[in-house]
Amino acid sequence: MTGKPLQTRWTGSAMALAIAVSITGVVTVALHARVSAEQSTALRAPMPVVQTEFVEQPDFQREQKFLGLVQAASRSQVGFEVPGAIAEVLVREGQAVEAGTALAKLDTQSLEARRRAAASTVDQARAELELASARTVRQAPLVESGAISAQLFDDTRLAEKAVESALSAAQARLDSLEIDLEKSVLRAPYAARIGRQLLDRGAVTQPGAPVFTLTSLENREAHIGVAVEQAQYLTVGESYPLRWRKRSLRAPLIAVRSDVNPVSMTTVAIFSLPEDVDAFDGEPVSVSVPRTEPETGGWLPLSALIEGERGIWTVLALRGREGNTLALREVVEVLHVSGNRAYVRGSIRDGDRLIADGVHRIAPGTAVAPLTSSQQSQNAVSQKES
Incomplete structure (x- = not known):
């Protein structure tokens, strides 16, 4: 009788333990289910996204860049107009000179000797002319009185004319030699910078042989090759944006040449550079020319685009x-890119709202929560501060 009650007690304890274990398991499963549900709910929460509106337009402006070179308004090769040996070079390459500055001189010993001889001839002719004039003056009354014949007086008078002509010829030769002496000094025809020196001291030069190359200091110009189809839209007198040494400036268009390069199929547009542009002759420069493209589309930030296969x-x-917004994929064609935005067209329409940023972390069909304008502004401020 003592064993049965003991068995009964053990059976009751086992049942109580089983019930407790079952309750614990149920509670654990319920807790796991609740956590899983909460996690699932959190995963399904709409993702906040920055939105932008697609605004359709009939055309767009694009900037076309063309390259060219800075050129001096005047370029020239200068040399002596008379032959001779170069005796002295007065300037150096790269030096800036004013108009009329002496650049080089010729050896003038021979010219000086010839000038002295010509001067002597002039003096002799003047003396002979003075004598002939005095003879004519003395014989004039004698002809009237019949003391000498008219034939003799005509010889005297015409001899005076011949001496006068000889004096004029001698004076012309002297003047020519003085001009040659003046031209034996090579001078700058305008304010310029010395380029290359082609002949040095001691060289014998012929008339017209270049001694220096010069480029003018003032009125720098930009000569830029422009496509023929674009040149017709350029307006003489209007200012255009130029780029020189990473500096942006505006310069008026002064001319468009009428000839076309048969290789590049471009013509030359000439722009007058501002006076403060101290550019070297031959430096690169570019111009941006606006062009209207009649293509329907709209501008989007580059961050809104996804490149596919x-x-x-x-x-x-x-x-x-609102509250049930999905991100759905739409195909677009990129027509032009400018800076951080692109001009596109495709299956989107005017007024469509698009995700502007973070598109690579969003799968098509994902529920999203578009941010309002104020929220986007606050988000931008916080990103800037961080």
Whole structure:
């Protein structure tokens, strides 16, 4: 009788333990289910996204850049107009000179000797002319009185004319030699910078042989090759944006040449550079020319584009109402890129809302929560501060 009650007690304890274990298991499963549900709910929460509106327009402006070179308004090779040996070079390469500055001199010993001889001839002719004039003056009354014949007086008078002509010829030769002496000094025809020195001291030069190359200091110009189809839209007198040494400036268009380069199929547009542009002759310079493209589309930030296979571009459009908005893929064609934005067209329409940033972390069909304008501004400020 003592064993049965003991067995009964053990059986009751086992049942109580089993019930407790069952309750514990149920509670654990319920807790895990609740946590899983909460995690699932958290995963399904819409992702906040920055949105932008697609605004369609009939055309867009694009900037075309053309390259060219800075050129001096005047370029020349200067040399002596008379032959001779160069006796002295007065300037150096790279030196800036004013108009009329002496650049070089010739050896003038021979010219000086010839000038002295010509001067002597002039003096002799003047003396002979004076004598002939005095003879004519003395014989004039004698002809009237019949003391000498008219024939003799005509010889005297015409001899005076011949001496006068000889004096004029001698004076012309003297003047020519003095001009040659003046031209034996090579002078700058305008304010310029010395380029190359082609002949040195001691060289014998011929008339017209270049001694220096010069480039003018003032009125720098930009000569830029422009496509023929674009040149017709340029307006003489209007200012255009130029780029020189990483500096942006505006310069008026002064002319467009009428000839076309048969290789590059470009013509030359000439711009007058501002006076404060101290550019070297031959420096590179570029111009940006606006051009209107009649293509329907709209501008989007580059961060809104997703590059797919085979060069296909897509965007994520926001479809649905507030509280139930999905990100759906739309195909677009990129027509032009300028800075951090692109001009596109495709299956999107005017007024469509698109995801502007972070598109690579959002799968198509994902529920999203578009941020309002104020929220986007606050987000931008916080990102800037961080």
